Amino acid sequence: STHRRRGHRTMRAIERKQNGSPRPGCAASADGRVVVVAHDPWFGFPAPEKNDSCLASSSRRLDARCREFQRQHDDDDAGRMIRRGDFVRAFVRTHGVSHEMRPRLWLAWSGADAKREASVTSYAEALANAESRQDLKYCFAQIEMDLERTFPEHAKFTEGGEALPALRRVLRALSVSLTSTAGAAEQNLNCGYVQGMNYLAGFLLVVMDEREDDAYWVLRCVVEDMFPGFYDAGLGQLRSDLDTLDFRFSRVSREAHAKLDGMGLAVKYFTARWLMCCLIGCARMPLLTRVWDLLFVDADRKPRETILRCSLGILALQAPFIRAAEDMNASVECIREAGNNIDNIDAFLQRVSDLREMNFPTTRSPAVDASTLATPARKRAKFHAPPPTPARVAMTPVGNSTWSNLVAFFSPTPSKPVAPPLSARASAMKPTRLWSFDAASPRKTPPTSSFRHREGVENADDTLAVELSEVRKSGGKRKRGGVDDEYATSPMFAKSPRMARTPPIAKSPLRSPLGAMR
16 A cells, blocks of 8 residues: 555656646745745735744744655645545644645635535525625624724725625625525524624635635534534524633633632623634634634534533633733733733644544533432432431430530630539449538648548648647547547548448358368
């Protein structure tokens, strides 16, 4: 297969040499040499002073990679690119397409060629019918008002420019086609034209080299097939996608979204034009053409997801500046100039590819309470506390009355509740005070001592002499059974009835082994 591919490539090179036609992206000079044609990456729009060289060099670098990709795969006629297999689709998502192949690929990928062949009404017929449609006078008047607002910075769209008549014809034919399709009266109550379509038509005329027929059919595919509901009455689909964009931004950059939310702002307040005009007027032309490459290469899948992903990529790259903004005005300016501050197309396309791998959770309706939804997973994950039992309450520290009393006593609340009465168990566990230090007593002796303080004895030495004399009179022994003895009345030395001395039980001499031996 490698030799066959090389052979085809050689035959095509020979044919181009015989016909005198250079390969795509090149031109023949006066002396016969083949030189690369340098196109304007700004398509006639004035280049900004900031990030001009970076964007232009990035665009030329990507164009060179696309030409090399076509040369390696022997695809000078764009046959393999039109079929857009998985390999081609992956390459376009990370590099885009070259400037020379872009008009042809956009016509094929958007479905404009197939729509043109299947339609019974051509562009010329739709334009001729616009002259006789008296019910579209309001629509035509709105188109005339928007003509001068479309790209006033471009030389061809200024007053008296050569692109304004073509733009007028394309928009009129589009409004006639939208109101003539089946069910259009119920779906498009705005007479087939919505502000924002003028930017789409003007951008396609610039890229298609002012070929009105191609721009008209691609515009119809964008409005009818790729983004249905964006241009209907009420803009219901557009508002739903704006909410989705705001929600996904909160997942990608929580800090930036929280800061905007604290100011009462949201990205959906400033990004309606991003989705409705597919970033036209919100990003520079070198970046904008790459975004539209992504839209058309995935036109048969989910183009709405692609424009949401591209918008989210711009916001994600601008999130650090939003977090560093000083006030509300600076935050709003960061969002509005987000697309114009990108100077590296490769980094932007890589960021969009990374967002393609992220799975964002779906948002729930505000009317539905998430805690009331009983799902098997939530039932297994939710912890239910066991019912209180007497044994568990007794083991819990709070269930102990002594512990609750301590907590209530040391709590910092100004009004402390009255402690409940102690239970029988807590009263039995309460210790008895055996020692007391009375400040009025001159001696710090325990009350259970038999040596009391005698009245009339003022000196401590005299008291000690009296006590020693009492000990000598009693023969050095104390009587614990006396009336004046406090040892018998003290609870510490009180004898338990179980421990009272009882006479020993006399054993029978017959049963006693010692007596039997005697």
